Amino acid sequence: MSDNQHDDYPPVMHGHGQARFCLNCGYELQPREIDGASRPACASCGYVHYQDPKVAVGVLIGDANGRVLLMQRAHHPRKGLWSYPAGFVDAGERVEDAAIRETQEEIGVTVELDGLLGLHSETGNRVILAVYRGHIVEGTPSPGEESLAVAYFPPDSLPDLAFDRDAGIIRDWQERFVADGVHSA
Numbered sequence: 526m527s528d529n530q531h532d533d534y535p536p537v538m539h540g541h542g543q544a545r546f547c548l549n550c551g552y553e554l555q556p557r558e559i560d561g562a563s564r565p566a567c568a569s570c571g572y573v574h575y576q577d578p579k580v581a582v583g584v585l586i587g588d589a590n591g592r593v594l595l596m597q598r599a600h601h602p603r604k605g606l607w608s609y610p611a612g613f614v615d616a617g618e619r620v621e622d623a624a625i626r627e628t629q630e631e632i633g634v635t636v637e638l639d640g641l642l643g644l645h646s647e648t649g650n651r652v653i654l655a656v657y658r659g660h661i662v663e664g665t666p667s668p669g670e671e672s673l674a675v676a677y678f679p680p681d682s683l684p685d686l687a688f689d690r691d692a693g694i695i696r697d698w699q700e701r702f703v704a705d706g707v708h709s710a
């Protein structure tokens with residue numbers, strides 16, 4: 526978890542992840558209008574860099590009181606703010622396996638997934654986020670290398686969240702799966 530693409534969650538359209546040099550010949554890429562979009566292209570050999578979507582996964586874990594498990598980010602961007610365990614799917618990796626792996630790496634517990642909560646994408650953002658519900662089958666949540674603290678929070682009393690869309694995702698989870706303060710998964 527030390528390479529840029531993982532530290533960059535959720536990555537932005539510029540900066541990290543944007544190719545600067547031709548993968549064929551090493552010549553510097555320049556923006557060129559192709560198929561209705563500006564794409565990095567090589568003036569030397571004609572190579573065009575088509576940027577693929579990236580798939581991220583997150584896991585919402587509730588306790589018996591309907592609280593949601595969050596971790597405080599140890600690294601920039603958004604250091605010190607809170608989010609649920611999340612990260613990128615590796616090429617060739619099952620999405621569900623990535624969700625389980627990231628949760629293990631970030632808060633030190635083994636989870637079983639209870640289904641897909643939602644799939645989130647937005648115009649102009651190359652990241653597609655799949656959020657699962659999960660429950661802990663082994664281990665006690667504790668901070669890993671990527672988190673400062675781990676704690677359960679009532680959905681009506683959340684800490685400062687790292688990512689704008691997370692409040693809506695947690696609210697959706699609460700409305701659908703947490704009835705009267707009791708976790709109903």
Ligand SMILES: [Zn+2]
Nearest residue numbers: 547550567570
């Ligand atoms: Zn080239």
